[in-house]
Amino acid sequence: MKKIAYSADVRVLDDKIAERGELNSTIENVGFAISRVALKMLGGSYGKRVLIDAGPGNNGADAKAAAFQLEKRGVKVVVKGLTDRSMSDVEGVDLYIDGVFGVGIGRDYTPRTVPDSIPVLAIDVPSGLNPDLGTIHGGCQRADVTVTVGALKPGLLQNQGPQFAGKVELVLSDLYQDELPLALIEDSDVIDLLPASNPQDHKWSHSVFALAGSESMMGAAELAALASYRIASGIVHLYYPIFSSGVPSVTLSPEIVRVGLESLWAEPVIESAKRFKAIVIGPGLGRSLQLSNLIRRLLSHSEIPAVLDADGLFAMGEPARLERVTQGRRAPIVITPHEGEFNAFFESTGLVVKSGADRVALTRQAALITGSIVLLKGAPTIVATPQGVTYVVSSGSSRLAVAGTGDVLSGIIGGLLARGVEPAYAAALGAHIHGRASCHLGGYSIRASDLIDACSKWLSSLNKRWHVDSESI
Numbered sequence: 001m002k003k004i005a006y007s008a009d010v011r012v013l014d015d016k017i018a019e020r021g022e023l024n025s026t027i028e029n030v031g032f033a034i035s036r037v038a039l040k041m042l043g044g045s046y047g048k049r050v051l052i053d054a055g056p057g058n059n060g061a062d063a064k065a066a067a068f069q070l071e072k073r074g075v076k077v078v079v080k081g082l083t084d085r086s087m088s089d090v091e092g093v094d095l096y097i098d099g100v101f102g103v104g105i106g107r108d109y110t111p112r113t114v115p116d117s118i119p120v121l122a123i124d125v126p127s128g129l130n131p132d133l134g135t136i137h138g139g140c141q142r143a144d145v146t147v148t149v150g151a152l153k154p155g156l157l158q159n160q161g162p163q164f165a166g167k168v169e170l171v172l173s174d175l176y177q178d179e180l181p182l183a184l185i186e187d188s189d190v191i192d193l194l195p196a197s198n199p200q201d202h203k204w205s206h207s208v209f210a211l212a213g214s215e216s217m218m219g220a221a222e223l224a225a226l227a228s229y230r231i232a233s234g235i236v237h238l239y240y241p242i243f244s245s246g247v248p249s250v251t252l253s254p255e256i257v258r259v260g261l262e263s264l265w266a267e268p269v270i271e272s273a274k275r276f277k278a279i280v281i282g283p284g285l286g287r288s289l290q291l292s293n294l295i296r297r298l299l300s301h302s303e304i305p306a307v308l309d310a311d312g313l314f315a316m317g318e319p320a321r322l323e324r325v326t327q328g329r330r331a332p333i334v335i336t337p338h339e340g341e342f343n344a345f346f347e348s349t350g351l352v353v354k355s356g357a358d359r360v361a362l363t364r365q366a367a368l369i370t371g372s373i374v375l376l377k378g379a380p381t382i383v384a385t386p387q388g389v390t391y392v393v394s395s396g397s398s399r400l401a402v403a404g405t406g407d408v409l410s411g412i413i414g415g416l417l418a419r420g421v422e423p424a425y426a427a428a429l430g431a432h433i434h435g436r437a438s439c440h441l442g443g444y445s446i447r448a449s450d451l452i453d454a455c456s457k458w459l460s461s462l463n464k465r466w467h468v469d470s471e472s473i
Contacts, residue, residue, distance in 0.1 A: 001183035003176050004392060005151035007103045007131045013150060013175060014058060026175070027058070030149050031065020033171035034097075034123060037147050038070060041119055042095055045073040051093045052079045053112060055100040055127070062123050062149070063099020085112055096120050098141045100127035103153065108138025122146040125153050126164045134161030135356045142166070150175035152184055157380050157392055158359050182360065182390045185432045191463045193425050194416075206234030206418040209276035210283075210411075211269070211298070211312075213240035217284030220407040222252040223448055224283040224309075227411025229255055230456050231430075232418040237276070239269065241286070252449060264290040266297035278417035279304050282312025283407040291315060299325050299333065305417040305426075308372075309336045309410040319349055319370050326371035332423040335370070336410055338377040342366070353378075364388055375413075375427045377406065381435070383428040391428035395435030404448025409434045412455060433459060 005013070017026050042048045052067050054060035067077045080089060082100060089112075090096065096114050102124035109128035114120055120143045125131045128140030134155035146165040148156060149172055155161045156168055198205070208228040213221030218240070225238040235257065242260045261269065273279060279302065281295055292315035299306060308316070313335050316322040326333050337345060339353045342362075346352075349369055351362050353376070363382040367374040376382045381393040412434055416426035437454035438446065 001186060001189055001391070002170055003151040003173065003180045004154055004157070004182040004184055005176065005180055006154060006182075009151070009176075009180060010103050010131075010153075017175075027061050027065050029172060030062045031067075032069050033149075034062060034066035034121070034147050035069035035073070037145060037169055037171070038066065038095060038097065038121055039073065039075075041121060041145060042075070045070070045075045048074075048094045049076045049092055050078070050095045050097060051089055052077060052097040053082070053085070053100050053127075054079050055082055055102075055104070057102070057104045059099050059102030059104060059123055059127075062102075063097060066097065066099070066123070087113065090114055090118060093118055098122040098127050098143065100141070102127070103131040105130065105137050109140070111139050111141035114141070119144045120166075122165070124148050125155055125161075129155055129161060129164055131155040133356060133358055134159030136160055136164075140164050145169060147171055151180060154182070154358070154360055154392075157184070157394055159356055162379075162394075181388050182392070184392045184394065185428050187432075187436070187462065189425075190429055190432060190459070193421065193429060194459075195420055201234075203235040204275065205277070206232040206415070206420075207276045208232055208234070208236045208278050208280060208411075208414050208418045209273045209304070210236060210238045210280040210414070211240075211295070212238065212280065212283040212285050212407075214284055214286035215243040217286065219252075220284030220310075220404060222256065223404050223407040223452070224280055224411035224414070225256045226253045226449075227408045227452050227455070228278075228280060228415040228418070229253065229411075230452050231412050231415025231433075232278075234277075234418060237272075239272070241291070264294045266294050266301075269294060270298055270301045273298060273302050273304065276304060276418070277420075278414045279306040280309070280410055280414035281306060282309040282315075283410055285311040287311050287314055292317070296321070296325065300328055303329060303331045305331045305334070305423050307334045307336065307410050307414045307417070309406065310341070313337055313341060313345060316345075319346055319366075322370045322372060333372040334375060334413060334417075334423055334427045335372050336375045336377065336406065336413070336427075338406065342376055360384070360390055360392070364390055373424050373427055375431060377409070377431075381431045383424060383431065385424045389424060391424070393428055393431040393435060395432045395439070397435065397438050399438045399441070399446050400435070402446065402448060405434070405438075405451060408448050408451045408455075411452075 054063040122143035295315040367384040413430035
């Protein structure tokens with residue numbers, strides 16, 4: 001995982017470095033790291049010219065240190081101050097380095113006009129970008145590469161940040177010796193955190209109970225169930241209300257055990273669920289008072305990790321009721337709202353996802369209010385625990401903006417829970433796998449069902465420890 005630091009965390013680190021008397025040496029190290037990235041962008045040093053705008057703070061000091069390193073390697077460098085600008089400065093330049101503000105932005109900024117033909121390297125964050133929110137202060141210097149120091153910044157990952165930051169390269173990650181409660185999920189985390197198979201496992205070792213589906217939305221239920229099956233590799237029972245039209249016709253997989261509920265009486269369902277390792281509730285389930293009562297009783301009388309999606313979350317009615325349910329059970333609940341569902345469910349608390357909002361802060365607050373693990377879908381996806389530990393997932397793409405992908409995500413998380421993955425990790429890794437699979441697929445467009453096999457294929461490509469040796473004794 002890559003650490004993520006708010007601007008307040010950066011200021012604390014700067015103060016600690018200054019107290020230790022290491023400010024000058026740290027700036028030298030930052031300058032050297034920046035110069036290495038700059039040289040890579042330049043393709044060498046011979047005959048190259050670089051223009052640097054250096055601000056008055058630490059960002060400017062880092063920029064000047066980079067200038068010193070580049071000059072040592074034969075690059076011709078011109079360093080300008082915040083107000084010392086002219087169009088002639090950029091003529092014949094091979095690289096522009098933005099070292100004006102970084103995380104120290106405190107007012108509106110008008111960036112220098114840099115021709116599109118000249119690559120731009122930003123130090124820490126592009127000047128004009130709010131390092132926490134990813135919003136713009138007046139104007140912003142769009143970068144091709146952003147070299148961020150010590151830890152990623154939330155503003156690089158949310159709102160307009162990704163559009164202006166370009167490729168983000170993290171340097172000197174060992175500066176933050178203390179743990180930060182915010183991190184970006186990486187491919188290596190999937191390898192590290194997914195448990196290996198146990199030779200003693202059987203199909204019930206990783207079993208999933210799904211309560212999902214309605215007469216017109218049985219496909220959503222089967223997408224979730226099949227995704228759980230492909231991730232859990234155990235057994236999945238799909239429970240659904242009996243329909244007036246008879247047996248549903250959608251069949252994505254013959255391996256899924258389908259159980260029709262003639263009655264929504266909770267006790268038999270609760271008893272059936274006790275055998276399973278994880279519960280997935282909501283995809284395509286529909287909304288009624290009877291269903292809401294069933295879902296609440298099922299959660300209140302079971303001690304199995306659960307995923308609440310779509311209609312499952314709607315059944316809770318309000319955050320206060322969800323909080324009462326979570327407080328009354330030992331096993332955690334993961335909720336997976338998209339922005340619209342989040343805003344509708346948390347309306348009474350004043351939590352609203354809108355343009356320019358801090359998605360991390362909102363998700364953390366939602367988790368604290370409800371006592372549940374909250375996964376807020378979107379760009380980026382945020383996963384937060386009631387204790388404030390938070391993960392950012394940026395592996396997704398716009399290809400996920402098709403019907404049914406959220407149902408697949410719920411199933412993936414349910415499958416990971418059934419595999420014994422710690423619930424917050426199950427949510428974060430599930431979102432990361434889901435996103436990576438969407439990018440792994442070729443073609444012009446995708447269907448939600450395409451993701452299910454793609455997840456398994458992408459996971460299989462990560463590490464050979466999931467490959468089985470076929471040789472017998």
